[in-house]
Amino acid sequence: MQQLEEIILRQGQLLPVECVQGDKIQIGNDQEIFFETVAAIDNPVxxxxxxxxxxxxxxVIFNHNGVLRSLQPIRVLSVFAPESRIDTLRRQINAVDKVIEAKLNDDNGALQSLSINNKTLVYTSLNELVLLGDSLRxxxxxxxxxxxxKKGKAPFKQIKLKLNRG
Known part of the structure; x- marks a missing residue:
């Protein structure tokens, strides 16, 4: 079984589902399944x-024998819902961390380019990626x-002390 990263979609976007012929595809949550089909071809549905x-x-994708093949979490947002800066930064940090991990595991140096937030970095050294990750953090x-x-949670707790003479 393969657990994949969450896909964030806007309502109305096309959702590609990678599968092979005969796979059973279900989309739903713990309360209901609102999409179910069997793949007719080997291409993404x-x-x-x-x-x-x-x-x-x-x-949820099951193979033709009914064995669970993969789980892919998705989140469907309104077309007009803004994405928070915090969520965007967390996704970017995860992407940079994956590239750093791939670069550390790659012996041949085949990893040459990276696209984050509509910016493409061509051959970035490990040091530059670490600096980018630190900056994003x-x-x-x-x-x-x-x-x-904004919520009223200050990093310091103010203590007021009243001294009386007498």
């Missing part, structure tokens, strides 16, 4: 998400602190 309710779901920390300050 493209499913329209315009009828999907907003929320988090899982794509500091931005994430600042965004979380800003969000906490």
């Amino acid at each position: 493209l499913q329209h998400t315009d009828k999907f309710p907003l929320g988090s779901y899982t794509i 500091s931005q994430l920390n600042a965004a979380i602190q800003k969000e906490n300050r």
